[in-house]
Amino acid sequence: MLALTAPRGDERVLDVATGGGHTAAALAPFVRRMTALDLLPEMLRETRVLLSEARVRNAELVAGDVHALPFAGGSFDLVTCRSAPHHFADVGRACSEIARCLRPGGRFYLLDCGVPEDPAAAALVNEVERTRDPSHVRSWSASEWSTILREAGLDPMHLAELPHAYDVQAWLDDLAVPDVRRRAVLERLGCAPAGALAHVRIDLAPGRETFATCRTEALAMRRSE
DSSP: OHHHHOOOSOOEEEETTOTTSHHHHHHGGGSSEEEEEESOHHHHHHHHHHHHHTTOOSEEEEEOBTTBOSSOTTOEEEEEEESOGGGOSOHHHHHHHHHHHEEEEEEEEEEEEBOOSSHHHHHHHHHHHHHHOTTOOOOBOHHHHHHHHHHTTEEEEEEEEEEEEEEHHHHHHHTTOOHHHHHHHHHHHHTOOTTGGGTSEEEOOTTOOEEEEEEEEEEEEEOOO
């Protein structure tokens, strides 16, 4: 992220859906002003603790919804969003709001769980994700992200599908997934259609359960009016 965004030190940055604040904490030392936004006040409390521990002094915390960002147009030079868009109810609207809040020429960096371009594999990944976490709405392929960004007024400068493998048991433990849903996830992975297996890797051997799919990373620029 730091290599792609290449901050110069004078940027006004917004981290959307900041969660525990890890992205905000990583970028804050390299920019002029960091704003960390999240819908949930309890997440902002976690962010406040992390930023304090990291001795970040140039950040403010804001409660708000990515679908209706509480900022004037052109307020930021850079917006970041990591590991969150798959929860957004309307990803197109969210990206339009992000574009509105960027100055012309400002940039948007995103990294999120993705899906392969193959429709059957994409359907499998999203079904498994929703079974594990009912708050999962949808993950998008790299080509779908290209369309979403362009329709929001953002021109992709970098768009990559990054291989990513989950340790299935740790992945389930991360959310303390109940036993009923754990069994459903494993059953769905165990009966994945042959066509999908050409695009994802599933190994359910005891002690090495692995689900390998991908993440999508992008850097896009707000086009000038």
